[in-house]
Amino acid sequence: MIVAMQDAAAEEHIQSVIERMVELGFAVHRTTGAAQTILAGVGTPQAFDVAEFTVLPGVQDAYRISSPYKLAGRNFRPEGTKIKFANGVVVGGEEVVLMAGPCSVESKEQINLSAKQVAESGCKFLRGGAFKPRSSPYSFQGMGIEGLKIMREAADKNGLLVITEVMEISQIEPMLPYIDVFQIGARNMQNFNLLRELGHVRKACLLKRGIAATIEEVLLSAEYILSGGNYDLMLCERGIRTFETYTRNTMDVSAIPVLKKLTHLPVFGDPSHGVGKRDLVPALALASVAAGADGLLMEMHPNPDKAMSDGAQSLFPEQLNKLNAQLKQLAPIVGRTL
Amino acid sequence: MIVAMQDAAAEEHIQSVIERMVELGFAVHRTTGAAQTILAGVGTPQAFDVAEFTVLPGVQDAYRISSPYKLAGRNFRPEGTKIKFANGVVVGGEEVVLMAGPCSVESKEQINLSAKQVAESGCKFLRGGAFKPRSSPYSFQGMGIEGLKIMREAADKNGLLVITEVMEISQIEPMLPYIDVFQIGARNMQNFNLLRELGHVRKACLLKRGIAATIEEVLLSAEYILSGGNYDLMLCERGIRTFETYTRNTMDVSAIPVLKKLTHLPVFGDPSHGVGKRDLVPALALASVAAGADGLLMEMHPNPDKAMSDGAQSLFPEQLNKLNAQLKQLAPIVGRTL
Amino acid sequence: MIVAMQDAAAEEHIQSVIERMVELGFAVHRTTGAAQTILAGVGTPQAFDVAEFTVLPGVQDAYRISSPYKLAGRNFRPEGTKIKFANGVVVGGEEVVLMAGPCSVESKEQINLSAKQVAESGCKFLRGGAFKPRSSPYSFQGMGIEGLKIMREAADKNGLLVITEVMEISQIEPMLPYIDVFQIGARNMQNFNLLRELGHVRKACLLKRGIAATIEEVLLSAEYILSGGNYDLMLCERGIRTFETYTRNTMDVSAIPVLKKLTHLPVFGDPSHGVGKRDLVPALALASVAAGADGLLMEMHPNPDKAMSDGAQSLFPEQLNKLNAQLKQLAPIVGRTL
Amino acid sequence: MIVAMQDAAAEEHIQSVIERMVELGFAVHRTTGAAQTILAGVGTPQAFDVAEFTVLPGVQDAYRISSPYKLAGRNFRPEGTKIKFANGVVVGGEEVVLMAGPCSVESKEQINLSAKQVAESGCKFLRGGAFKPRSSPYSFQGMGIEGLKIMREAADKNGLLVITEVMEISQIEPMLPYIDVFQIGARNMQNFNLLRELGHVRKACLLKRGIAATIEEVLLSAEYILSGGNYDLMLCERGIRTFETYTRNTMDVSAIPVLKKLTHLPVFGDPSHGVGKRDLVPALALASVAAGADGLLMEMHPNPDKAMSDGAQSLFPEQLNKLNAQLKQLAPIVGRTL
Structure with a gap:
């Protein structure tokens, strides 16, 4: 110092x-x-x-001078972290990995149809929330473990991996059989007890940047998980809060190349939460990959206008198809495949 | 709408x-x-x-037009909420209520000395943290329930009430015997499961504004607790994150009169977290009461330079004495007592 | 309303x-x-x-409901504004138009070399500042009109157009002979007297978003220029101020597609000011075009380490070459040429 | 460094x-x-x-380590700057100095009535704008020099000094005969050419903090004026832009004690622009003085509902009277007079 x-x-x-x-x-x-x-x-x-x-x-x-994180720093693993999944998918390698699905698991029909559409569009992961504590106590609160079961089935039928959000330590154990990646939401980025527990789990995690978290704070939170021994960790930019209100958040696209420079962990972009309006999502998805993202996390719904949550930012299936075709062309320009 | x-x-x-x-x-x-x-x-x-x-x-x-919170709205209880404690202290009445103490409970000696100094300076509540998950995994993490026991004793010996932070649902039950007010920290302001549980508890709560939370979001979080039936709730402004880095946060003093207008709940200021540097704390404490705060939450340490956490923003005991004397003079100017 | x-x-x-x-x-x-x-x-x-x-x-x-700008609104000219320059370059058409050059015009040699490199890399505009009032009164303040003369010569020799910043009404007249586009800097975005004057000029303008300006405020400022009768106007996103300090500003890439939706005016990105560090500029340049930008404004210097201002964010000539080659491949994916 | x-x-x-x-x-x-x-x-x-x-x-x-400003630093004049005006009023001394008046000078009747009310309430300065370039090109734009003449007369009749905003270098000369303090608005805080000119003028200035300016940037701008030889300079906190939208800006009350520590220049608060709603202005006025402000700048209008600009944040005359009475009681608590 x-x-x-x-x-x-x-x-x-x-x-x-x-x-x-x-x-x-x-x-x-x-x-x-x-x-x-x-x-x-x-x-x-x-x-x-x-x-x-x-x-x-x-x-x-x-x-301070010396950075307060060590394990998360690029120097610790200069070649970058690759996370390998059972079905051969690798995150952090050459391939840009796409994850998509509805905000909430709402029913068997909805998640099955979603999974089919997500797989057909070329994504490798199905996303969907089972626990949805919302900012209004009067809103839909999710299907719970039952939702995870039907999501797992839907994913398996379509050759997809499953990513879903964990909200509390007590959910970790019951979730384990059904999922491939624990998503840690923006609001829990500094829930250090939860992070510490996830450090002891043998399952990949994706840590979202908090709405008011600096890049350094994201890396400090990553350090919590890594210091427990869990190195299968991805980070995700999903928009920060600024004075601009036209978009739901301000997606800090520059955080993607900054993180790629500072850490060896794979970095994702979540354009759905980043902008909050579906007509803007494709532009930010393309921008994220152009800026070096290792993958994308996107909301899609078979029928966004009837979605029980986040409908405004969910893509129509045909939008996802078109976008993924563009991403396929874009990847090689930045030295990636898809 | x-x-x-x-x-x-x-x-x-x-x-x-x-x-x-x-x-x-x-x-x-x-x-x-x-x-x-x-x-x-x-x-x-x-x-x-x-x-x-x-x-x-x-x-x-x-x-939207209609406000998304109902129970928290001023209209629901135009005369304002008064919270009465066992020893006769009333929050939300005429009196400005002061709460002070160290960031962390560190030892019996430290908390006893703190309690004595806090009581002598005219405060009614002893604050102190027992669970301290910190942003670096390598920092001091708190004394846990043992810390609460010695804080309770120290408070009782000095006629003080106890306020301390709850971080998780599983802590609620074991904390109940030792405390008077559950503090919900800024990072948990949108931990809706925790809020819901606290709505079912028969114990007062103090909800801190999140670092990136709008005033409306604070009221929505309050609604969670109120809708469970717990009306003994205080709110607390403790600084928001802005582009200014000289201070730890930017204390939004105007949130105090805004909240007093929008809700019937008592509103506190926390100048210690608001500015993060002890030499600025008295100015913001005075400003908060001048702006209409029902009380203050402040960090004080018998020996701030040796504090295990937040030393930089902890007042020296003599600073607290001098400040409280000023606050006593200030209160009547804004129609309050102290 | x-x-x-x-x-x-x-x-x-x-x-x-x-x-x-x-x-x-x-x-x-x-x-x-x-x-x-x-x-x-x-x-x-x-x-x-x-x-x-x-x-x-x-x-x-x-x-308010009705938008406070009329002439700037998309409806006013749904097909989009195209700005045609003497040498045949069109801004706002199919082509993505690149502008590059040093922060400041420093000498004849420097600007000649810059112009050569900028032209060779495929850019159509030479940028460079002549008036440089800096935040410290003790820094280099620019070459003035003399700088514009040598920049014009350098541009002409290399078939480039000239864009440069105007800071005051009194500069408009003397600048006219030497430039093709008046750049209005972020700090002057709400200098309404200057905007009004530029509305009466027969010369294209590029209006930069202020560091704390909402998208609506950018459009209101555009309205000032349009209402004077000058329709040859481009807008430019160049980063806003947020709590994140790793980058100089936070480049709001989403503002690009938002502006494309709300207005008929061409929209540029300035990744140099957006991030402030040269190693991050290419990622944000690619992201901006991927998100729909009509062009880019970039800082390049023949020898950035010796630049008299903004060296840290100026690209090396070979970086600009490599970047432009990537942009050429990217453009068709988003329906553009380059 | x-x-x-x-x-x-x-x-x-x-x-x-x-x-x-x-x-x-x-x-x-x-x-x-x-x-x-x-x-x-x-x-x-x-x-x-x-x-x-x-x-x-x-x-x-x-x-950087060494601060980039020298003349503005506290060390340069540890005892603090006192600015003495013709009628004996001293800014930066023991007395808290109040300035009030309408946003815009609208007519002889309006400014005469304003001056009378401002003087009766105990203020020492009459404020009022003559040049009002507004964010919409379709709004009222001010009375110009004619407005200054009638404001000067109104002030003289009531024993008041005059403070008003200068927007451009060309206005300095014609304004000189009519005013006592040049106010530099938030939008011009980094108009360095204007600052440099005002450094050469023999007339006091009040520099407002920009909406997105850090405290260090305020001091760098102050340095511009001081380095020209004009030491009769006051600074003014008037709210910064944050994510909170309930208030017009977020008044950074902590900037007042921070500036008092870092610089020898007198520091004012402008609660009217800070919050933008008249019912909140008194709370923030009291907070500013409690936090150590050397004075206040406030908007008052004889008939705010008919004001041609900023009516929503202008106090009624009787509100100003009541507030000033409270401020009179508050001043001694923080070691000041009024």
Whole structure:
């Protein structure tokens, strides 16, 4: 870490800061300028709070320098993480992997039809939510485990893998038999107890960026899962909250290449939540892959106008078909296949 | 709800929209202008998603109009909610109620000393965290239930009530014997399962605004708790995330009078998380009460420089004393006591 | 416009609102529900402030409904605006038009070399700033009109058109002989006097979105220029300010398809300012075209490490070459040429 | 400045960075850790762009350390700046100074009545806009110099000073005879040419924070004016743009104590623009003074419902009276007078 003292800081204040740095486990190198003294702390204590230094007397500013995540950093696995699934699908390799399906599993008919359409369009994963606690207590709340069972069947019949959201630790165990990937939603990105548990599970996870989370915070949350020993982890950009209200969120497409640079983990884009309106989804899906995404997570519904949730952002089946055909052409331009 | 059709929208599109509105339970009144048709939906269906209309053909925009929360609305209890505690303290009445204590319960000595100082400064509640899942997996994670026991003792010895954060449903039951108020942290503001459970508990709650939550979303989350039958609920502004990085968050002081207008629930300010630096906390504490807060939640530590978490934003005991003396003078100017 | 009255609003308050609406030129249609009264104002007064209604007694909320821009709206010219330049280049047609060059014109050698490289890479416009008032008063401030002269020569020698930023009304006249497009920077997006003047000029303009401007505000600013009679106008997304600090700004790629839907004006992306780091620029350039951009504005410098401004976000010439080759392949996938 | 190299950065990359630092005028001190090398640059080159280093090979991150403003920094004048006006009013001293008046000067009657009410309520300055370029080209655009003349007369009759907004360099000269303070609006906070001109004027200025400006950027803009020799400068927080839409902007009350700490310049709050709704203005006015503001700038109108601009956020005269009475009581609690 680095502590920059104020111009003409008192020597006793400088000494107090040095003392505290040593206490935390740093070796301190001091640089004394004409006006300003700079203290460089060498070494990597497990955990410390850089903010603590900013309020010490005589301190102008303090910088962490070493990144607070280690396992998630690109250096840890420079060649990139590849996640291999039973049916041969590989995430993080050359292929751009597509995941699609309805926001909620609503019925056997709906999920079967969805699975068929999703498979026909060229996607490899069926998505669909079973637990849907919504922002209004008066809205549809999901089919629960029953929903997962019928989704698994629908996926198997169509050669698809299953990704679905886990909301609580108590759901992990009962979900295990039915799914291939645990999706961790934006609201749970900093539910650290849940992350820690998922670190101990032998099942892939996809971690969504929180609506107000910085890229560094996404990587810190990833670190929680990795530090438990679960390396089959994907990240997903799905829009952040800004002042712009025309779109549901502002999809931070640049987060995709930034994450590809900072981490070895595969990075997905979720244009459905990113923009929230179906007519804009294809543009953002194409943009995400053009920007380097390893895959996409998209909402599609056999009949979006009757969807029980998120209908406005669900693609019609024929839109998904057309989009996937475009993505197939786009992939080679950025050195990928589909 | 209101649907504004595009200029010169086709009659068939207008009819489709009307049909869907009727299907949801609205009575529809149509206004036909020279260029534009406006559809007013009268009635209040339990749950509907206004976004669904924005993607229908011919629609320009759609507005919900009726607020999606009912029990939390000011109209429901125009005189305001008063929460009465065993020792006679009333939240939401004339008195501005102060809550203070360390970020984390660290030891018996620390919490005893904290409680003594908090009580002497004129606060009525002792705060302190027992479960501390932190953004880095390598940081101190809290003392758990053991911490609550010693906090309860420390509070009782000093005539204080106890407020502490609940992170998960499974913690509710074991926490009940030791606490007076369940604090729901910013990260859990939309953990709807947790909110629903807390709605069934006979214990007061304080719900913090999420870092990226709109005021309306805070009220929707409050509705979850109220709809379970628990009306002893306080809200708390604690800073939102913006582009400004000098402060930890941007404390939205205006949310305090806005919430006082929109809801009958008592509204607190948390200047410690709001600004994140102790030298700025008193200014924001004063500002919050000047703006109409029913109380404050503040971090104080007997020795902030050695705090195991959030030291940078914890007040020194003498700062808290001085601040509370100022608050005592300020309260009558805005029609309150302290 | 629509005014939603509060539940059980007093009849006198309803009457006051109706009176004020009529005064502004609206015909008012009243819908009386069981609890709530809704007032629909039909007609389109030139200018009114919808906020004025939100503070009237008994009002719950008020909505504008009709869009405040007319000339900029898609309906005004559904087929889209095409801007034709002297050398045959058309913006807003099938072709994706590329503009590149250094942040600042620094010297004859630098701008000549830049122009050569820009032309060779397949771009049609040379960009470069002559007036550079910077956020620090101690930084390089640009070469002024002298810079424009040498940029014009460099462009002509290489068959390029010239785009450069105008900062003040007094610069318009002297700039006219040397340029093809006036660029209006993000900071001037709401400099309405400047916009009004540019509306009277017979020269194309490119209006950049302000760092904190909503899409609607961009269109309102466009309306200023259009209402003066200048229809040769392009818009440009160049990043908005959010809480994320890894990138210089957050490039709102979704604004591109949104603008294409809402307006007939050509829409550009500026990935250089959007992300601020050269290694991320190609990803965002590709994403912008994939999302439907009519063109790109990019910073390139013959020797970025020695650039007098914005070196960090300027591409190396060979990066621009490689990128343009990729863009050429990408264009047909989204129905464009290059 | 500090440059932190990546773990195991190549020696040639380290040498390139050192070379570039030396070239800019830094003396470089090198700290070599087990994994990471840190380079501390000592000295203060006039202008350099820290971002340029972040894209050099082998660099992890770069930090400026020394603040980019000098004249605006607290150290430059630790005792604080006091601005003395002809009639004895002092801004930046013990007294909290109140400024109020209509958004726009609309007529002789309106401004005379306003001035009378403003003076009676205890304010020292009359505010009012003469040039009003609005976001819609179809709105009222102000009375111009004629408006200033009648405002000056109205102010003089009531013993008030005059503050009004300057929008362009060409307005400075004609405005000089009629005003006491040039207000620089949020949209012009980074109009550096205008700032430079105002630096050469012998008249006080009040600089408003831009809607998306960081606190550091406000101080950099202040530096422009100070570096021209004009030290009679006040700053003003007036709300920033965030995701919250209930209020017009989010008033960053914490910016007031932060600015008081970082700079010697007087700091004002503008609650009218901060919240945009008159019923919330008094709460934010009180909060601003409680947080340490040296004064307030407020909109008041003799008849807000008929105001030609910003009526929704203009106080009624009796509201201003009541508020000022509260402020008078509040001032001594924070060590001020009124």
